[in-house]
Amino acid sequence: MIIRRYLVKQVVSTSVVVVALLTLIMMGGRLIKYFGVAAQGRLDASVLFSIIGYRLPEFLTLILPLGFFIGLMLVFGRLYTDNEMAVLNSSGLSRNHLARLLIPMTAGVMAIQIALMVWVGPWGVYKFEQLTSAQAVRTGFDLVRPKEFVSSGPYTIYASDLSEDRKNLKDVIFYQRSEQDNKPDLIILAREAKRVEIPNDTANVVDLLDGRRYEIYQGQPRYSQAEFKSYRLRIENDKESSIGSSAINAVTIGKLWAKRDDSVVQSELGWRVFGPWVIVIALMLATALSEVNPRQGRYYKLLPAILIFASLIVLMMAVRTRVSRGDLSVWLYPIVLVAYGVITFIFLRNPNLTPRLKQKLSR
Incomplete structure (x- = not known):
């Protein structure tokens, strides 16, 4: 029609x-x-x-x-x-x-x-x-940019320099906010960080060299400090939500x-x-x-x-x-x-x- x-x-x-x-x-x-x-x-x-x-x-x-x-x-x-x-x-x-x-x-x-x-x-x-x-999966150290503080979930990371393949970082500052009231916040300062590749592991694993590790309790006048030559750090990715x-x-x-x-x-x-x-x-x-x-x-x-x-x-x-x-x-x-x-x-x-x-x- x-x-x-x-x-x-x-x-x-x-x-x-x-x-x-x-x-x-x-x-x-x-x-x-x-x-x-x-x-x-x-x-x-x-x-x-x-x-x-x-x-x-x-x-x-x-x-x-x-x-x-x-x-x-x-x-x-x-x-x-x-x-x-x-x-x-x-x-x-x-x-x-x-x-x-x-x-x-x-x-x-x-x-x-x-x-x-x-x-x-x-x-x-x-x-x-x-x-x-x-x-x-691109969390943690994958997001690092030179001379910038980058946050990802409870983590904040800083590096003054990094290699082109993003496996080596210089002058690293790592901060992890505690998600529980009775647990301390974690601050790590290191001269260098090297990425570690682990098959079938989605977490970010790095070896920190020549640094110090601080545990700070929020709202409390106490902390702990430790020096290290080598320290392996594992940053878990966010778990899948229900x-x-x-x-x-x-x-x-x-x-x-x-x-x-x-x-x-x-x-x-x-x-x-x-x-x-x-x-x-x-x-x-x-x-x-x-x-x-x-x-x-x-x-x-x-x-x-x-x-x-x-x-x-x-x-x-x-x-x-x-x-x-x-x-x-x-x-x-x-x-x-x-x-x-x-x-x-x-x-x-x-x-x-x-x-x-x-x-x-x-x-």
């Missing part, structure tokens, strides 16, 4: 532009953050764009519904302002009929959203976790289903199963909220409509958080979707309801 092809072309082209613009804005800020981390030496600059690529599917799960909704609002708004909707209505095509013509396209967008949330997004998070775990919200994003849906009794798993399962349905709500909301007077302009209702649709996404994310804590049931996901759908359906069935509400509110 000519009208369907015309609408699909307009909506797809507009939505792609909006999604690209939103992605550029969101990922641009994230890229600047990673550049800052790389400038501090905590991240290899060569993996920056790989990290952005792996995080992109996760961001698209939120950007795609919003971009699709804005694209619908812009296209329907232009139909009203250019009087094309009046021509279509006079030909027997109502706004609801036009929305039904876009159902196949909406199903395609929903399929993309399902693929992002169920498969591509978790795969990207998994690869991102792998990459950042590999970079996390499964949390960031790790659960990388788990496949099959493994999630096997552990569906856990509240965190239920939250993630509900998000992946019910989250794509916001695409359907986007079509219904855009159809109901896009009607404008040609004199008002196509952007007259755009911001209020975006706020209404954004409230749906925010509410779904709030449900996700509360379900993960065990405060709410996972069935609140479909309840929220049905509530928005029913209210939107009422406005679609009664086009004159909005003007009557405005009159009552003004009175």
Whole structure:
């Protein structure tokens, strides 16, 4: 059908532009953050764009519904302002009929959203976790820069000079902050430090030469001192944290289903199963909220409509958080979707309801 092809072309082209613009804005800020981390030496600059690529599917799960909704609002708004909707209505095509013509396209967008949330997004998070775990090994002496104090977790390290292969350091100052109240802080001063390579060991091991070792108790007037000719120091990397919200994003849906009794798993399962349905709500909301007077302009209702649709996404994310804590049931996901759908359906069935509400509110 000519009208369907015309609408699909307009909506797809507009939505792609909006999604690209939103992605550029969101990922641009994230890229600047990673550049800052790389400038501090905590991240290899060569993996920056790989990290952005792996995080992109996760961001698209939120950007795609919003971009699709804005694209619908812009296209329907232009139909009203250019009087094309009046021509279509006079030909027997109502706004609801036009929305039904876009159902196949909406199903395609929903399929993309399902693929992002169920498969591509978790795969990207998994690869991102792998990459950042590999970079996390670059701790301790890997971060040292000449004549700068560098902190990594409880460690602070200083060296006046280091070799090109980063295996020999000169005039080393090492400080380790105690993580327990009854344990002392550790300060080591050494003339030289040599890296020691140990197979299958991710820790940083160094031999310190000609130095002194101090143990200082915080808030207490006591310390201990020892001199050494050679002292082997082992700096452990941070232990992997237990499964949390960031790790659960990388788990496949099959493994999630096997552990569906856990509240965190239920939250993630509900998000992946019910989250794509916001695409359907986007079509219904855009159809109901896009009607404008040609004199008002196509952007007259755009911001209020975006706020209404954004409230749906925010509410779904709030449900996700509360379900993960065990405060709410996972069935609140479909309840929220049905509530928005029913209210939107009422406005679609009664086009004159909005003007009557405005009159009552003004009175």
